[in-house]
Amino acid sequence: xxxxxxxxxxxxxxxxxxxxxxxxxxxxxxxxxxxxxxxxxxxxxxxxxxxxxxxxxxxxxxxxxxxxxxxxxxxxxxxxxxxxxxxxxxxxxxxxxxxxxxxxxxxxxxxxxxxxxxxxxxxxxxxxxxxxxxxxxxxxxxxxxxxxxxxxxxxxxxxxxxxxxxxxxxxxxxxxxxxxxxxxxxxxxxxxxxxxxxxxxxxxxxxxxxxxxxxxxxxxxxxxxxxxxxxxxxxxxxxxxxxxxxxxxxxxxxxxxxxxxxxxxxxxxxxxxxxxxxxxxxxxxxxxxxxxxxxxxxxxxxxxxxxxxxxxxxxxxxxxxxxxxxxxxxx
Numbered sequence: 001x002x003x004x005x006x007x008x009x010x011x012x013x014x015x016x017x018x019x020x021x022x023x024x025x026x027x028x029x030x031x032x033x034x035x036x037x038x039x040x041x042x043x044x045x046x047x048x049x050x051x052x053x054x055x056x057x058x059x060x061x062x063x064x065x066x067x068x069x070x071x072x073x074x075x076x077x078x079x080x081x082x083x084x085x086x087x088x089x090x091x092x093x094x095x096x097x098x099x100x101x102x103x104x105x106x107x108x109x110x111x112x113x114x115x116x117x118x119x120x121x122x123x124x125x126x127x128x129x130x131x132x133x134x135x136x137x138x139x140x141x142x143x144x145x146x147x148x149x150x151x152x153x154x155x156x157x158x159x160x161x162x163x164x165x166x167x168x169x170x171x172x173x174x175x176x177x178x179x180x181x182x183x184x185x186x187x188x189x190x191x192x193x194x195x196x197x198x199x200x201x202x203x204x205x206x207x208x209x210x211x212x213x214x215x216x217x218x219x220x221x222x223x224x225x226x227x228x229x230x231x232x233x234x235x236x237x238x239x240x241x242x243x244x245x246x247x248x249x250x251x252x253x254x255x256x257x258x259x260x261x262x263x264x265x266x267x268x269x270x271x272x273x274x275x276x277x278x279x280x281x282x283x284x285x286x287x288x289x290x291x292x293x294x295x296x297x298x299x300x301x302x303x304x305x306x307x308x309x310x311x312x313x314x315x316x317x318x319x320x321x322x323x324x325x326x327x328x329x330x331x
Contacts, residue, residue, distance in 0.1 A: 114231050
């Protein structure tokens with residue numbers, strides 16, 4: 001049995017088979033048994049988020065464990081299951097801090113693609129805003145669903161999906177009239193051909209062991225000719241230290257080393273995982289998954305942006321690319 005979706009809370013829904021695209025004024029989440037992975041937080045500073053409902057037991061227990069010891073950073077193999085489990089736990093523990101640090105930069109209802117600050121209002125990577133009206137859009141790795149709120153304002157019908165229950169609680173805190181779905185991007189709980197568009201701003205793709213699983217699922221739920229736009233850390237950045245200052249300008253590793261970056265606890269269990277794919281890998285992944293690459297956008301660092309966001313900074317941004325945005329369409 002499942003509970004009916006109800007505004008103001010997150011509702012459990014087992015992921016046993018693809019679900020039809022949810023319609024209607026749902027301010028709640030369909031929760032599956034799977035999880036999603038996402039990106040570590042950058043550093044820009046803002047406000048204190050307030051959530052009225054208590055933290056889930058899983059998130060609370062993870063937070064306690066996180067205080068016991070700093071994780072060890074290493075490069076080692078990490079499979080699909082380990083990566084998903086680790087990143088779901090990381091985001092449930094760190095969602096509050098992320099929203100506190102970056103909520104102002106991201107806004108409540110803006111569509112920002114990357115730390116460079118590229119805004120969909122200007123980029124129009126999903127198409128002209130006036131063409132979004134009435135479109136069914138899936139946002140993958142939605143976090144607090146800022147992009148979905150912007151899409152709603154354009155007249156689209158978004159669904160915001162994220163692996164992290166705690167991130168979706170922040171989406172509930174801010175509010176909105178669109179469905180929230182807690183699920184793994186590699187096992188999307190939607191029927192074939194449910195959406196016109198899909199988008200992902202640093203969600204899922206950098207954090208799954210096999211991105212083709214996600215791409216094939218996205219293609220499945222898109223209608224023929226549907227567009228998928230996603231942003232990830234520019235692959236070139238993996239050859240440089242993840243530092244915003246001058247120390248981040250010298251090559252320190254092989255660009256061709258695909259060994260995942262892993263943070264693990266004292267027992268060797270991963271608590272955060274990020275996967276590297278070269279630029280060529282990304283293109284091949286899309287093509288073999290049934291997509292056609294329409295555009296590759298490498299945002300330049302704008303003069304107005306003086307923020308540092310993890311390894312992103314004006315110094316590095318003016319010299320080397322930090323983000324790659326892939327615009328592709330279903331064949």
